[in-house]
Amino acid sequence: MARRLCLITGASAGIGAEFARQYAAFGWDLALTARRTERLEALAQELESAHGISAITIAEDLAKPEAVDAILAALEAKGRHVDALVNNAGYGLPGTFFNTSWEEQADFIRVLYTAPVELAHKVLPGMAERGYGRIINVASLAGYAAGSAGHTLYGSVKAAMIKFTESLNAECAATGQTDIHCTALCPGFTWSEFHDVNGTREDTNKMPKWMWMEAAPVVKAGIDAVNRGQPVVVPGSANKALATLTRILPESLGRAMVSAQSKRYRRMDT
Numbered sequence: 001m002a003r004r005l006c007l008i009t010g011a012s013a014g015i016g017a018e019f020a021r022q023y024a025a026f027g028w029d030l031a032l033t034a035r036r037t038e039r040l041e042a043l044a045q046e047l048e049s050a051h052g053i054s055a056i057t058i059a060e061d062l063a064k065p066e067a068v069d070a071i072l073a074a075l076e077a078k079g080r081h082v083d084a085l086v087n088n089a090g091y092g093l094p095g096t097f098f099n100t101s102w103e104e105q106a107d108f109i110r111v112l113y114t115a116p117v118e119l120a121h122k123v124l125p126g127m128a129e130r131g132y133g134r135i136i137n138v139a140s141l142a143g144y145a146a147g148s149a150g151h152t153l154y155g156s157v158k159a160a161m162i163k164f165t166e167s168l169n170a171e172c173a174a175t176g177q178t179d180i181h182c183t184a185l186c187p188g189f190t191w192s193e194f195h196d197v198n199g200t201r202e203d204t205n206k207m208p209k210w211m212w213m214e215a216a217p218v219v220k221a222g223i224d225a226v227n228r229g230q231p232v233v234v235p236g237s238a239n240k241a242l243a244t245l246t247r248i249l250p251e252s253l254g255r256a257m258v259s260a261q262s263k264r265y266r267r268m269d270t
């Protein structure tokens, strides 16, 4: 019998690469996608020899409208289907809304929201037919916090990802899909290449160490949550406390706190 397969977007680095490591350790086959082919191939080879699994690599840019169909066609050509989907690819777009081009904003929405939603929409019918599926949407603690200046769409896209996942998980249960679960994973600061890519490494390194997590426990929290059917998970006790604060503080106070903190790591200079 073929092993289960997990499709992971943004698998060439950080949290996505860690998802690949953990699913490979469970003995699952992998479909790894991102833009950097060499990174994907090196990870695929490492995990194939370490765990005896099979890893397919698919180089695609999720900002391209045809990317989702191309990824699914590549899997279909190999006779494989998706048992678990990890919508993880993402980045931060520094600067203010009016100083970034519409093309940059549109690409951002596509990579962080439209493509993940499209992937979920296109793999769910097969999951329903087979009666099994797992979807982890990597959102962020920023999806809970008040909006702040700079990186304008990041918080709103992540908030939308949380709501979408909650609805989808509820729909699966309401339609009798008892073994299809969807989880929004909401990390706080996590060690990865994220802050190097968006140019905020110097500033974020000044954030207190208790605010940071390694990718491994973040990913484990996501996998454990989806397996028990939990729609949203915030990994780590510090992040959980911050998420709770965002709910209990008066809105104006929450906004003032987020605004003061985010000035320390959100770039406004582009």
Ligand SMILES: NC(=O)c1ccc[n+]([C@@H]2O[C@H](COP(=O)([O-])OP(=O)(O)OC[C@H]3O[C@@H](n4cnc5c(N)ncnc54)[C@H](OP(=O)(O)O)[C@@H]3O)[C@@H](O)[C@H]2O)c1
Pocket: 009, 010, 011, 012, 013, 014, 015, 016, 033, 034, 035, 036, 037, 039, 060, 061, 062, 063, 088, 089, 090, 091, 111, 138, 139, 140, 141, 186, 187, 188, 189, 190, 191, 192, 193, 194, 195, 197
């Ligand atoms: N690190 C944090 O503090 C943190 C906190 C909360 C949430 N998150 C979320 O966690 C997720 C993973 O981020 P990370 O921290 O692991 O960052 P990362 O180390 O920079 O990895 C980002 C991944 O996304 C891929 N990616 C970026 N743009 C892409 C595109 N246009 N098409 C396809 N793939 C693309 C990158 O691959 P290529 O460059 O090879 O395409 C890379 O594999 C993101 O959704 C992020 O918003 C991160």
